[in-house]
Amino acid sequence: MKPVNEKERPALLRCLLSLVTAYAVTVALVMLFALLLCYTDIDEVWIGRGAKIITVFSVALAGALCAKSGKRGGWLVGGVSGVLYMVILYAIGYLAFGGVELGSEALIKLGYGALAGIIGGIIGINMKS
Numbered sequence: 497m498k499p500v501n502e503k504e505r506p507a508l509l510r511c512l513l514s515l516v517t518a519y520a521v522t523v524a525l526v527m528l529f530a531l532l533l534c535y536t537d538i539d540e541v542w543i544g545r546g547a548k549i550i551t552v553f554s555v556a557l558a559g560a561l562c563a564k565s566g567k568r569g570g571w572l573v574g575g576v577s578g579v580l581y582m583v584i585l586y587a588i589g590y591l592a593f594g595g596v597e598l599g600s601e602a603l604i605k606l607g608y609g610a611l612a613g614i615i616g617g618i619i620g621i622n623m624k625s
Contacts, residue, residue, distance in 0.1 A: 507566070511577055514561035518581060522554040552612045555581045559616025563610050574617015575610045582609035 529546045554561065558581050559574030566573055584603060589596045596602070 508532060511562040511580075513580060513615070514558050514577060515584065518558035519584075521557055521605045522550060525550045525554070549584070550609065551610015555609050555612040556616030556619070559613035560620030560623065561596070561616075562618035563617035566621055568621070570617040570619075570621025571614045572618060573615070574613040574615070576613070577617070578609040579606060581613065583604050584594055585609075 527545075529550060533543065533546075549576075555578045556574075562577040563573040565602035570598045586596050586598070586602065
């Protein structure tokens, strides 16, 4: 069986794989951040900030990876992947904790996810392999 070139995969599959990759990076970064918090004297204020930084980085990564092999519309592809990342994140939170609050704060976070995805998509469309 010959290996499949990334550009031969359907766009939806490429985006789903980019989301899986972004979540794998998120898990790894959260584990490293937890170890850092556990074994250093970092103030508790950084827990929320670190989680936001990791999430924004991962959303931008998902947007960049999804838009990387496209020819145009990187901002749109990145924005959609950012929104999908955040929706999946809320779905995981709902399943893990039995509920999430969907208010104005959730919409703001969804907007931040879209913006980070747009930025990642713009970067990804300009990366040539």
